[in-house]
Amino acid sequence: MDTCHDRTRFHVVKVIVLAMVFLLAAIASATSQTVKKPQNHKKIVGPNACAECHKETTEIWKKTHHATTFKKMPRSKEARKIANKMKIKRIKSESLCLTCHFTTQIKRKKKKPIAGISCESCHSAGKDWEKVHSEFSGKTEKTESKAEEAKRWKKSEKLGMIRPSAIYKLAKNCYSCHVVPQEKLVNIGGHPAGSAFELVSWSQGEVRHNVWYSKGKTNKQAGAGRKRILYITGLAVELETALRSVAVATKSKVYAFRMARRADAARKKMKKVAAALPKTGEVAKIVELGYSAGLKLNNKKALLTAAKGIASTSLALIAKYDGSTFGAVDPLIPNESKYKGKPPK
Numbered sequence: 001m002d003t004c005h006d007r008t009r010f011h012v013v014k015v016i017v018l019a020m021v022f023l024l025a026a027i028a029s030a031t032s033q034t035v036k037k038p039q040n041h042k043k044i045v046g047p048n049a050c051a052e053c054h055k056e057t058t059e060i061w062k063k064t065h066h067a068t069t070f071k072k073m074p075r076s077k078e079a080r081k082i083a084n085k086m087k088i089k090r091i092k093s094e095s096l097c098l099t100c101h102f103t104t105q106i107k108r109k110k111k112k113p114i115a116g117i118s119c120e121s122c123h124s125a126g127k128d129w130e131k132v133h134s135e136f137s138g139k140t141e142k143t144e145s146k147a148e149e150a151k152r153w154k155k156s157e158k159l160g161m162i163r164p165s166a167i168y169k170l171a172k173n174c175y176s177c178h179v180v181p182q183e184k185l186v187n188i189g190g191h192p193a194g195s196a197f198e199l200v201s202w203s204q205g206e207v208r209h210n211v212w213y214s215k216g217k218t219n220k221q222a223g224a225g226r227k228r229i230l231y232i233t234g235l236a237v238e239l240e241t242a243l244r245s246v247a248v249a250t251k252s253k254v255y256a257f258r259m260a261r262r263a264d265a266a267r268k269k270m271k272k273v274a275a276a277l278p279k280t281g282e283v284a285k286i287v288e289l290g291y292s293a294g295l296k297l298n299n300k301k302a303l304l305t306a307a308k309g310i311a312s313t314s315l316a317l318i319a320k321y322d323g324s325t326f327g328a329v330d331p332l333i334p335n336e337s338k339y340k341g342k343p344p345k
């Protein structure tokens with residue numbers, strides 16, 4: 001009797017454990033957006049289509065590394081070295097390289113690189129929203145009502161457009177390329193594990209193209225409040241991305257070390273932000289989450305849980321604050337001398 005009872009109980013426990021394993025695996029795959037999702041090639045209209053209206057912006061973009069990499073990268077010796085180690089023949093048809101280095105379109109059923117990193121790499125593939133965002137609800141700039149305008153932007157965002165106001169999404173986009181969560185590409189290919197990226201200094205230099213609303217007259221930097229939010233969001237996304245990147249590490253090699261160091265540096269910087277803003281609970285929470293998971297191999301579950309928490313907390317932070325009361329972080333934000341390059345005007 002007793003043994004039989006024990007056996008049933010053992011069986012029940014086994015079923016529960018199995019169910020939990022499956023559930024955890026499902027959660028892990030749903031939340032681990034570590035590897036960059038390829039662009040929706042079918043919905044790419046290409047920078048020339050945007051240039052029809054955004055002329056000045058396109059002129060600025062053409063001078064950035066994002067544009068020039070299209071011709072330069074595949075021809076560089078460094079690229080050949082990486083490709084050889086990865087046993088890749090044609091860099092321009094290898095989707096691993098295409099996702100971060102190029103904009104691709106489907107042409108005659110084939111994926112074709114048409115530009116470097118372009119408008120839609122950051123603002124998202126335009127086919128569905130391009131028309132909607134620009135047509136003033138079928139009226140003109142002067143006759144469209146405020147309510148219609150609000151509806152137009154809402155619709156554009158629903159169709160995928162990433163507007164400058166969507167700071168978290170923008171930052172996620174930058175980091176999806178500027179941190180490289182491909183262990184083999186780093187350990188075997190010798191590709192950099194990512195850039196020494198920081199959102200304010202990297203977005204306000206050569207990349208800056210705030211020329212649309214000034215009709216090309218000025219290219220002003222983001223305002224003080226926005227810069228503070230850019231800085232904090234950038235750090236939060238950096239930490240989130242680094243934790244996700246540690247989570248997928250399998251070998252005690254250079255990839256794992258770089259990502260762990262990256263996560264550690266980001267949480268230390270976030271600690272400084274928390275010290276500057278002692279009353280902002282969201283920042284304290286991000287720090288706490290950042291230290292909640294050990295930066296080691298085989299710790300996927302804890303690392304992804306922390307990353308997910310950081311994502312939702314940063315979204316809450318951005319929704320609540322515009323940065324106007326965050327002056328205490330100004331000394332932490334890189335100043336103009338640290339910006340990456342200069343825009344042409």
Ligand code: HEC
Pocket residue numbers: 045046049050051052053054119120123125126127130133134135162163164165212
């Ligand atoms: C037919 C002209 C036209 C084309 C083509 C066009 N845009 Fe625009 N775009 C506009 C107009 C007009 C506005 C400003 C709308 C307003 O003032 O409310 C705008 C605004 C924007 C903004 C600022 C949004 C904001 O939140 O203020 C972004 C970003 C943008 N466009 C990106 C793009 C990208 C990327 C493409 C190509 C995929 C593109 N646009 C193609 C006309 C166009």
Ligand code: HEC
Pocket residue numbers: 036069072073076078079080082083086088091094096097098099100101176177178179180181182185189191192194195196
């Ligand atoms: C996850 C995104 C990502 C992937 C995938 C990726 N790269 Fe990169 N790559 C980058 C980033 C970001 C940089 C810039 C790093 C820096 O700031 O120094 C870079 C830099 C480079 C450089 C040195 C700078 C240059 O552009 O000449 C080469 C060469 C290069 N990548 C080649 C490749 C090749 C070949 C592949 C495919 C096997 C590849 N990359 C895949 C993101 C990526």
Ligand code: HEC
Pocket residue numbers: 047050051054057058061066117118119120121122123164170203204207208209210211212213214221222226
């Ligand atoms: C590397 C990512 C990236 C690329 C590439 C990019 N943008 Fe942007 N765009 C941004 C960011 C970030 C902002 C907000 C900048 C800020 O707050 O200083 C922005 C702002 C804008 C604005 C608002 C400008 C204003 O006057 O306020 C427009 C319009 C725009 N982008 C259109 C484009 C077009 C068109 C292209 C291609 C020619 C393009 N962007 C390429 C990231 C990008």
Ligand code: HEC
Pocket residue numbers: 065066068069072073099100101102117121122170171173174175176177178199202203205206207340341
């Ligand atoms: C689709 C991938 C991708 C996205 C998205 C992206 N970048 Fe890049 N970025 C790259 C690659 C790859 C390079 C290296 C290009 C080269 O030099 O060959 C680069 C280079 C740069 C550079 C020049 C760095 C230097 O060495 O001088 C700056 C600045 C930069 N990115 C800022 C940004 C910002 C800010 C964002 C987000 C608003 C962003 N990037 C989004 C892939 C990307």
